[in-house]
Amino acid sequence: MTKTFRGFLLGAAALAATAAFASAANAGCGDSMLKEPANWLTTSSDQANPLLTKVSLGDAPITGMWGVKFFAGGNMIDFGYQVWHGDGTEFMNSGARAPATQNYCLGVWAQTGQYSYKLNHWALSYDATGHLNAKVNIKETVNLDVHADYFSGPFTIDAYNPTTGALLQHVAGQVTGNRINVN
Structure with a gap:
């Protein structure tokens, strides 16, 4: 396998991994269908997905x-x-x-x-x-x-x-x- 092709495969794999996790990192744009804020921390407490759990965005009236x-x-x-x-x-x-x-x-x-x-x-x-x-x-x-x-x-x-x-x-x-x- 040539160095160029190997570099292409590594780059494609990195891009695919980034795309796979991008929705979990969404700061709120495009998630109007969610009932809870789209803010996440890594933890093992969520049974549906052990890597994600919701955290409060705060309830101060100024937000x-x-x-x-x-x-x-x-x-x-x-x-x-x-x-x-x-x-x-x-x-x-x-x-x-x-x-x-x-x-x-x-x-x-x-x-x-x-x-x-x-x-x-x-x-x-x-x-x-x-x-x-x-x-x-x-x-x-x-x-x-x-x-x-x-x-x-x-x-x-x-x-x-x-x-x-x-x-x-x-x-x-x-x-x-x-x-x-x-x-």
Whole structure:
């Protein structure tokens, strides 16, 4: 068997193994027929499939997708979408920044009261040539309304020099979020 053909067979076997396990790793897209969340851990407690068992995605009212707007000095300075995950992580896609300069950030959050939350997320900022020009820390302290479909609260944005860590800019303002539903 030639080296090229052997390499092809190994690659095909790896691709087949990846495809076989891809449905178990689904983060939720396309699984609308399931009655339980599609989040899995390896264990031997599930009798139907001893390799898979479900875990809770969290039941905090903040979890879900939000359309957000950031205001400072009476002006909207950013907008976009945030997804607050049940595991305490968050993802934001910024609409005011071009993808080439980096338009997303990743964060972690904690519930601080019945309807209040604290978020700490980070972004990397690049200039138009692709040079890293700042590490940006965005912090939010938000409160949900009683229906859990709107939040608001103060935020800060601190941009740091990526080499020295020196503060380059500080912005403070108010953030608002409206829940995005399936309907």
